[in-house]
Amino acid sequence: MNIARVEASAFNEQSQSGLRRFVSVPLLLIEDDTELAQQLCALLTHHGFEVTQASDGEQGAELALEKHFGLILLDVRLPSLDGLSVLQLLRQRRSTPVIILSAWGAEQDRITGLRHGADDYLAKPFNWTELMLRIEAVLRRSQPEAPGEQQLNYQQLQLNISSQQLWVGEQQVELTPVEARLLWQLMAQPQQLLSKRLLYPLVLERSLTDYDRSLDMHWSRLKRKLVQAGFPSERLITVHGKGYRLI
CATH class of the missing domain: 3.40.50.2300 (Response regulator)
Incomplete structure (x- = not known):
């Protein structure tokens, strides 16, 4: 071929x-x-x-x-x-x-x-x-750019976007670059419903298209990692057809 x-x-x-x-x-x-x-x-x-x-x-x-x-x-x-x-x-x-x-x-x-x-x-x-x-x-x-804020803290979550290191309380969690960027956006705007249309260019650097479920898969893996590390699942909200929220 x-x-x-x-x-x-x-x-x-x-x-x-x-x-x-x-x-x-x-x-x-x-x-x-x-x-x-x-x-x-x-x-x-x-x-x-x-x-x-x-x-x-x-x-x-x-x-x-x-x-x-x-x-x-x-x-x-x-x-x-x-x-x-x-x-x-x-x-x-x-x-x-x-x-x-x-x-x-x-x-x-x-x-x-x-x-x-x-x-x-x-x-x-x-x-x-x-x-x-x-x-x-x-x-x-x-490989995030150096300037700007590099670390966010929310509840028991501590995320360094430069190193992609996440701590859930005392437990370190390994994240992929996409998972780190997605969590960063949610931690930067807690309690807010972030739409997929907003998140796609910020996290995947492309526009949302019909039938594209890429971000859903990354969100699913991220949630599983957070819950396994002890973060309450009820604080990780999926609004089907719209987006995600961290509460």
């Missing part, structure tokens, strides 16, 4: 300028399609990323758990260990941002990927510019 056959010269100037500040970010590509993997490795390396490549799930999981990467691009259909299993293993120990690249592009497949802990999901065949923009958005979410 010809998924993303492009040359290095195909970078448009806008995408290049947007990504220059992320050069030298260590990136793990877990992809068994040799041709696609070679194209992606060449283009990402050309753009300054330090790319490590794995061609099967077991090798990818081992690398993801042993080394620290700024981003992981993960296929789902992999030999030895499928991508969702790799993601499940990774989320037990790390909050490394993950973008799933999969030929399975149905809504339920995207929901499943997000529910397993992916930060974004891009269906094959994909447009190279869209991939680069999504990489840029995920990296920007995981």
Whole structure:
């Protein structure tokens, strides 16, 4: 399948300028399609990323758990260990941002990927510019800008947005970049119902579209982590079809 056959010269100037500040970010590509993997490795390396490549799930999981990467691009259909299993293993120990690249592009497949802990999901065949923009958005979410307030406290919650460290009382909770940004917005405006239309650009850096349940999946995982750490579930309010509230 010809998924993303492009040359290095195909970078448009806008995408290049947007990504220059992320050069030298260590990136793990877990992809068994040799041709696609070679194209992606060449283009990402050309753009300054330090790319490590794995061609099967077991090798990818081992690398993801042993080394620290700024981003992981993960296929789902992999030999030895499928991508969702790799993601499940990774989320037990790390909050490394993950973008799933999969030929399975149905809504339920995207929901499943997000529910397993992916930060974004891009269906094959994909447009190279869209991939680069999504990489840029995920990296920007995981590396907040230095200026401005970095820590919020609300009830027994203490969140540092720069390090993505959350404390629920005396217990530390590991958050993904998206979960940290979502909780930050809710803690910054407690008691307020925050609509999905407002939260999408603030948390996912894109507009809400019809049938997009990405934020619901991130909210569901965030709630589960908070409740497991002892935060009362009744203070985490979902108003179906509208948004979320922290009380």
